[in-house]
Amino acid sequence: MADIAADGYVPERDESGALTTVDGTPLKISLRKSQRRAKRRAFYLVVPLLAFLFITFTIPIVGMIVRSVYNPEVANYLPETSAAIGDWDGEELPPEKVFAAMAADMEVGLENRTIGRAAGRINREIPGARSLVMGTARHVDEMQPPYREAFLEEDEDWSDLELWRLLKRETRLIxxxxYLLALDFEYTPRGDIVERPEIYQVYRLLFIRTAWMSIVITGACLLLGYPVAHLLATLPLRTSNLLMILVLLPFWTSLLVRTSAWMVLLQQEGVVNDLLVWAGIINDNGRIRMIYNQLGTIIAMTHILLPFMILPLYSVMKTIPPSYMRAARSLGANQFTAFVKVYMPLTIPGLAAGVLLVFILAIGYYITPALVGGESGIFISNLIASNMQGTSAQLKLASALATILLVLVLFFYWLFNKLVGVDRLKFG
Structure with a gap:
């Protein structure tokens, strides 16, 4: 019997009995061509988005990573010295060819005004090195071979092996x-890796503080957001719409205004402390310090990020039929057991999406910790921002810190995927 399409068209068959189109092309080949055309059209539609992401996301991240390991100051501005010092073993004073190469680089550097940049990079590791290099460079045109003796006659500090070891280390482009500094380690002129003194260990503390405070903020958003989302999903439509407007209201207000409002509310002479004094919970001399510390950061950021927890939860809870809870009750479960064993497992996709969204937003937050965090409540992002406005070395340190933060976020994402599975997420 001939195959008849829904519109009454009877497909033709070739000599082997395979279905063909009107022009005689085998139907399988025609379908494959049609699917390829559809895929090409879909790809062309997303090309602008892919190009936008590549230009604004991929290229800056790659540039940041390259900047964090690229070290051209000494290698580019002292090229002859970089080439000559590579074979030096670092145990004795460098040979004559290294001093001769340094003299040649100083002459060129003075003419091109680049010797100061190399000297500045060395000075960050060994204070006083800039004066040594610049002072010698001004008289290098008067020196005669052997340059080794001439340098030592100019200033005996050129006999310092630590200086030459630092020069050798800094001639490496990569x-x-x-990264070692960002993890509170130091790279000695000899090339050894040592831990910084405890008094200078700042970056690891900030990374740990950023991670645990982000976890606390995520937990607070979950504890506050879950009941609100459940209320929105179960109330009548008219009432839930009104409450939804209240949830979305913070999005209509500037982030800076919301943070400034918390500064007014939480200060020791602010509204919250006044209410506690009025209620008799604390006396006027025992006002609580809730601003410019970790508590202020947690409160303000929890309020700001709470809608990002409520909305994914609400979108999932709204799809759960109320009959499930009634069925559990009819089978003998009490209200609490039915909620825990039937309702809560069904909300895991929205819960997981909210947790992931709030945590990733919190770990990279900048404005709120900067305004209300004080010294003890700032995040690593605040330190990255301050270094971005400094010298070239500070910019490289900021790039290293930002790369480590990116790796930390990816690690938490991988761990979350292992424990929960991103395929279970539901954002709306």
């Missing part, structure tokens, strides 16, 4: 020095 260096892990900024």
């Amino acid at each position: 260096t892990p020095a900024y």
Whole structure:
């Protein structure tokens, strides 16, 4: 019997009995061509988005990673010295060819005004090195071979092996020095890796503080947002719409205004402390310090990020039929057991999406910790921002810190995927 399409068209068959189109093309081949055309059209539609992401996301991240390890100051501005010092073992004073190469680089550097940049990079590791290099460079045109003796006659500090070891280390175009510094380690002139003194260990503390405070903020958003989302999903439509407007209201207000409002509310002479004094919970001399510390950061950021927890939860809870709870009750479960064993497992996709969204937003937050965090409540992002406005070395350190933060976020995402599974997420 001939195959008849829904519109009454009877497909033709070739000599082998395979279905063909009107022009005689085998139907399978025609379908494959049609699918390829559809895929090409879909790809062309997303090309502008892919290009936008590549230009604004991929290229800056790659540039940040390259900047964090690229160290051209000494290698580019002292090229002859970089080439000559590579074979030096670092145990004795460098040979004559290294001093001769340094003299040649100083002459060129003075003419091109680049010697100061190399000297400045060395000075960050060994204070006083800039004066040594610049002072010698001004008289290098008067020196005669052997340059080794001439340099030592100019200033005996050129006999310092630590200085030459630092020069050798800094001639490498690729260096892990900024990553080591970002983890509170130091890269000695000899090339050894040592831990910084405890008094200078700042970055690891900030990374730990950023991670645990982000976890606390995420937990607070979950504890506050879950009941609100459940209320929105179960109330009558008219009432739930009114409450939804209240949830979305913070989005209509500037982030800076919301944070400034918390500064007014939480200060020791602010509204919250006044209410506690009026209620007799505390006396006027025992006002609580809730601003410019970790508590202020947690409160303000929990309020700001709470809608990002409520909305994914609400979108999932709204799809759960109320009959499930009634069925559990009819089978003998009490209200609490039915909620825990029937309702809560069904909300895991929205819960997981909210947790992931709030945590990733919190770990990279900048404005709120900067305004209300004080010294003890700032995040690593605040330190990255301050270094971005500094010298070239500070910019490299900021790039290293930002790269480590990116790796930390990816690690938490991988861990979350292992425990929960991103395929279960439901954002709306």
